[in-house]
Amino acid sequence: MKQILTYIFLFIIPLSYGQTHTGNTVSSFSEQLFKYNSSNYVEELSKDMDTAFFSRYEDEIIEFEKEDSVNGIKKGKILFVGSSSFRKWTSMKTDLFPVPVLNRGFGGSTMPELDYYFFKIVKPCKPKAVVVYEGDNDVLAPFLTAEVILKSFKIFTDLTKQYLPGTKIFFVSIKPSPSRISYLEKMKKTNKLIRDFCNSDNTLNYIDITKPMFNSSGNIREDIFRKDRLHMNEKGYKIWAEIIKAELLKNL
Secondary structure, X not given: OHHHHHHHHHOOOOXXXXXXXXOOOOOOHHHHOOOOOOOHHHXXXXXXXXXXXXXXXXXXXXXXXXXXXXXXXXXOOEEEEEOHHHHOOOOHHHHOOOOOEEEEEOOOOOHHHHHHOHHHHXXXXXXXXXXXXXXXXXXXXXXXXXXXXXXXXXXXXXXXXHHOOOOEEEEEOOOOOHHHHHHXXXXXXXXXXXXXXXXXXXXXXXXXXXXXXXXXXXXXXXXXXXXXXXXXXXXXXXXXHHHHHHHHHHHO
């Protein structure tokens, strides 16, 4: 089953999840009064999904570790972690200057995968703040419901509070894109759940980048995307840079 689910997810084919999780209460791991170590939170994630796909971007994580071993770990920066919308933002340092950024976007990752690599790419950096972009790929998987994505984000915030106390967390809203318009309602639901959660905690900040990505007719803009109609072009990143930089400068 694990190999089958991993294969399905790698190729982003939305099929029904093979185990029954409907009806389970989705809650934050911290509500169970556990203390995290490097593995017990993964056990919590396994209640909602097969975790076999978590290591699919291991090669990219190893490259981060090699970079750190050669150049040293760049501590105290604003750490950007998440999926390919960050990974492909190659002009991030210039676009967000003078904010001192470290980009650790990897693969086409999901929120549970970011949780999985917390101890390798987040904790060692001891960042001043963490900016998260996940959910864009999560919505493709039926077993990653809006509630489970929220739970995964809560686990990330719990890990951060335990191991990096005082570190602020910013969540960038899941972006609309022409190629994934059929998932727009699930994205909106997920965004709302995470926004409400962020609004309940003064260490969390929700950054909404969605509004300027629609045109005056209420349609997703085509001009801010690459040919794949999923990843943004330079014009799209300028929109993000303006909003994200303003939020960081205001809240840090």
